[in-house]
Amino acid sequence: MPTTPVLEFRDIARSFRRGEPVLSDVSFSLAREEVVALLGRNGSGKTTLIQIAMGMLFPHAGTVRVFGMSPIHEPVAVKKRIGYVAEQQILPSRSTIPDLMAFHRYLFPTWDVELERSLLARFGLSGNSSRMRQLSKGEARQVALICAVAHRPELLILDEPAGGLDPAARREFLETSIQLLNREGTAILFSSHHMGDVERLGGRVVLLDEGRVRVDDDLDALRESYCIAIIPRYAAHAITMIEQLPECLKVHQQYTDWHAVFRGTPQRVQALLHDAFGLNNVQCATVPLEELFIELVGEDRRAEAS
């Protein structure tokens, strides 16, 4: 069924307090084998959106569909085909690793014992019969990952998979995700603050800013077809008009100059600023993902400067 997206959000809105929306008009979807990185500052609504996909929260407006089904009305059918690692995974503290594996084997008819064994071995957890409360943070997340992937889900949802992990553990987590991509064609939705991990997993980036989708584009497009233009002080009169250009995503003051984020290659944006405002040789450059992220969702520096 190539036409049904694996996951689809349409016009999602949600708030926890009246008049303070956490999400507004969020729409995007994931196809089979697609990877989407969900980026945004803390509090931008990433976890809320993921919980809506999991059927743990209901949206106040809009619809969410997982494999074409509602995760609230058909939770079992949906959850069978999803793997999920929460930001703060709560594993039953008294269960041992073998208990937990046995439970999942019983729960999921598609549970792959071979995959379970190979992941336990890779994480150095084979033969470990500790209880969950005795595990380190890294080990607990590894166990959570095994529980999320060994039934070979069609969609893997990872809420800050790298949160609190050391670099070696993070790399193992990534390696496991990449193997799933290679072998199962699993679609992955993950939120992260590690731009290196985002670049490695590739695919598309959805950037949430104050509960709205600010950017939804291919990772390589973000690297090559977005740029920052540094508008010099003497052109400040044109700022409001620059801000209204459809290609302009954000303008903010950085000390005495202005930074404008554009969708377009540096050459195109330079030509645009020249043609529209007669500005010559405006400095335009593509920037690493981390810089782009900060430019798009960072605070306006005016407040600090004054």
Add this chain to the structure above:
Amino acid sequence: MHIAINPGDDLPIYRQIMRQIMDAIAGGRLTGGERLPSHRELSEQLVIAPLTVKKSYDELEALGYIESQRGRGTFVSARLPKVSRAVRSSQLLDAARALLSQAYLGGLRYADVLKVLADANHDLTAEPARTRRKEG
């Protein structure tokens, strides 16, 4: 051949792979008919998404540097793309101007640039290529 990627680099990962394969072909470290790792092998070796590897191979194939044979794998093209001499020299002239401008701004002289070129040539054509050349 050895490919190394750096996620924080100026170039996106797929371009880093393209550049390294093109460098290896240019320097003779990869020769026509040689097999490249599969999407899956390179993806797992570099810990990057398989689609990223596919993208770099697709672009290299469109440029004529490599060719994929159904069911057999991906190989360095036996005959490299023919770019007309005029086009090639004009592209090279642009690159040379940029190189010299960067060097002179940095206070280097023409002789220093020639030495840098020799070093770069050594890096591109390092050990394995030498032996292969003798055979050919």
